[in-house]
Amino acid sequence: MKTLVLDEKQIDIAADILKNGGVVGIPTETVYGLAADALNGAAVAKIFRAKGRPMDNPLIVHIADFSDIRRFDLVREIPESAEALAKAFWPGPLTMIFKRTDAVPSEVSAGLDTVAIRFPSHPVAQAVIRAAGTPLAAPSANLSGSPSPTTARHVLNDMDGRIDAVLDGGASAVGVESTVITLAAGTPRVLRPGGVTVEMLREVLGEVDVDDAVLHQLAEGAEAASPGMKYKHYAPKANVILLKGSDRAYIDYVNAHAGDDVCALCCDEDLLDLKVKTVSLGRRGDYLTHARHLFDCLRRMDENKTVRTVYSRLPSTEGVGLAVYNRLIRAAGFEVIEL
Numbered sequence: 556m557k558t559l560v561l562d563e564k565q566i567d568i569a570a571d572i573l574k575n576g577g578v579v580g581i582p583t584e585t586v587y588g589l590a591a592d593a594l595n596g597a598a599v600a601k602i603f604r605a606k607g608r609p610m611d612n613p614l615i616v617h618i619a620d621f622s623d624i625r626r627f628d629l630v631r632e633i634p635e636s637a638e639a640l641a642k643a644f645w646p647g648p649l650t651m652i653f654k655r656t657d658a659v660p661s662e663v664s665a666g667l668d669t670v671a672i673r674f675p676s677h678p679v680a681q682a683v684i685r686a687a688g689t690p691l692a693a694p695s696a697n698l699s700g701s702p703s704p705t706t707a708r709h710v711l712n713d714m715d716g717r718i719d720a721v722l723d724g725g726a727s728a729v730g731v732e733s734t735v736i737t738l739a740a741g742t743p744r745v746l747r748p749g750g751v752t753v754e755m756l757r758e759v760l761g762e763v764d765v766d767d768a769v770l771h772q773l774a775e776g777a778e779a780a781s782p783g784m785k786y787k788h789y790a791p792k793a794n795v796i797l798l799k800g801s802d803r804a805y806i807d808y809v810n811a812h813a814g815d816d817v818c819a820l821c822c823d824e825d826l827l828d829l830k831v832k833t834v835s836l837g838r839r840g841d842y843l844t845h846a847r848h849l850f851d852c853l854r855r856m857d858e859n860k861t862v863r864t865v866y867s868r869l870p871s872t873e874g875v876g877l878a879v880y881n882r883l884i885r886a887a888g889f890e891v892i893e894l
């Protein structure tokens with residue numbers, strides 16, 4: 556099967572494929588998603604096969620308006636907190652978890668009694684959901700375990716021949732996956748950090764917890780609130796090592812460990828001082844730009860076949876920095892060297 560490459564004028568073709576139970580890579584503002592009709596269990600099962608995704612890792616359901624939650628009878632109740640968050644951050648990079656109804660196929664919720672829902676802001680994503688006339692289940696459109704795709708080319712690199720089509724809508728603006736917050740029980744809790752920061756959520760809701768798995772490795776055998784957090788993730792083939800220390804200490808350490816197989820995942824201000832291959836995330840402290848570039852940088856490391864070791868700073872946990880931290884610490888298998 557050859558994968559069709561569609562442009563923004565061919566949204567109807569993508570929608571027809573989706574209506575007929577096919578699987579299409581679609582642009583969103585976070586990362587590219589691998590979409591199928593969320594109400595068709597057999598179609599959703601194809602997503603898991605194409606990605607090689609473990610069946611116990613549930614998918615996010617994408618809608619094109621807040622009212623779609625009721626229209627498609629997806630959840631048992633809509634808490635007030637959800638209405639407040641939707642008003643503040645939808646459409647946008649925030650996923651909310653609700654108690655689900657039986658309208659949600661078990662393939663989507665992976666056996667849980669909850670469903671994750673997002674209303675993306677990307678105009679092409681909205682248009683394709685509307686044209687398909689059904690909510691779309693869509694995880695990131697990468698092979699399971701590899702960095703998420705932020706361009707149609709990234710999707711093709713992983714998925715060519717494995718999916719029906721990819722719809723090219725340009726590079727994703729946020730660059731990391733959505734913030735996931737559960738509203739299904741007790742105090743709202745962030746399960747995955749993303750473009751909507753913990754600070755922003757607290758401004759709307761007051762109290763918001765951050766799940767332990769955001770910053771730390773889950774203990775052996777512990778149950779993950781968000782099953783995706785337990786898998787090795789976002790990893791390039793090279794060995795990623797995080798360094799904790801001052802800017803000078805970072806540069807000195809990398810130069811002391813220079814070699815043909817070493818690459819620094821660094822900032823623009825480091826470029827002149829580093830004596831190894833470099834890939835820059837952007838200017839120091841510009842966490843929004845770091846997030847936008849992160850996955851493309853990790854994929855570029857893999858394209859350079861000689862790179863075996865990647866040295867990066869331990870990111871800040873402030874604002875969108877927390878999302879970059881969460882992805883990089885997993886890419887590094889939680890390995891941090893204190894300088």
Ligand code: AMP
Pocket residue numbers: 612613614615652664667669670671693694695732735746747780781782783784
């Ligand atoms: P992806 O966007 O492909 O990275 O995957 C969606 C993320 O949302 C994964 O980390 C899932 O484990 C998480 N997720 C989806 N549905 C649920 C749910 N009902 N409860 C908890 N986490 C969920």
Ligand code: MG
Pocket residue numbers: 694695703
């Ligand atoms: Mg993913």
